[in-house]
Amino acid sequence: MTLLFHSASDDARAWTAELNRRLPDLEVRVTPDIGDPADITCALVWKPPPGLLAGLPNLRLILSLGAGVEPLLEDPTLPDVPLVRMVAAGLAEDMAGYVTMEVLRWQRHADAYAAQQRAGQWRQLPHRPAAEVRVGLLGLGELGAAAARALVALGFPVAGWSRTPRTLPGVTALHGPDGLATLLAGSDMLVCLLPLTPETRDILNRNTFAALPRGAVVINAGRGGHLVEEDLLAALESGHIAGASLDVFREEPLPAAHPLFGHPLVHLTPHVAGVTHPGPCADHVADTIRRHRAGDPLPNLVDRRRGY
């Protein structure tokens, strides 16, 4: 079996080694060294150029290196073969860690203390206990659920919003338009962990911010397309939103001159909230390939109609 690997941001050599450790008979080819396209039956990709996969006549399986698959679904030539997204332990733990870090950053005044240290100041700032800081999660899937578990363990009251009804221990689970209104009205911190679909694009907009309590914090680790950046800048300017942590942007890399970059109330990271580590994530890929070979049902299949 021959697998094509394509990613500008993942380590092809590390992935090849991890995959061959688990599947010694798998031949891995890395773009641009495709060889004969007819040999390739499986592709492991992140943001392949449109048309790349359509040029593989014997492709039977597409594995996404990312949990979000909207870059693949935007390619109108994407072959109609099973598409499996990334669901792996290391990724969910990474994301739970990022969300916890950012929630604590704002709750515990981490940036203010860092500035005080640089200025040689010793001044205690009052903070609200976790039990009084309500966190609302948009998205209660693999990553939202992992973040919810971490926050519940720290004593934060957590509510989550999904498309269909969900149940999670210790979490107020809401869904649908009414559920969204309830969640927003009761969120001191709003965390976006949604997939980017036509329904969720631009969901972090002026109406959403207005529905949050004054002084709320917004954390976006979903996709840049969820956030209307001008609306966030206006909400920060007015003081209605007290701060934001952003890991994803409409344009990546974010241009250095972008107003979000130097904003004093914005904390930025360069799309690293949940990283696809080759070690743990290769288990998921190898398992999917084994199941595919055996003709078994595949887990984590993307439903192209719903967009995630």
Ligand SMILES: NC(=O)c1ccc[n+]([C@@H]2O[C@H](COP(=O)([O-])OP(=O)(O)OC[C@H]3O[C@@H](n4cnc5c(N)ncnc54)[C@H](OP(=O)(O)O)[C@@H]3O)[C@@H](O)[C@H]2O)c1
């Ligand atoms: N920043 C990063 O480094 C990074 C890394 C990995 C992933 N991500 C982002 O995180 C996203 C989520 O990943 P995941 O693995 O948690 O996905 P997932 O398991 O598919 O979960 C998605 C969640 O969003 C909900 N949802 C989808 N459309 C909705 C809608 N229209 N209204 C309300 N809820 C909706 C789903 O509802 P149901 O439960 O009803 O299906 C589900 O709870 C990815 O798609 C990607 O965009 C970011």
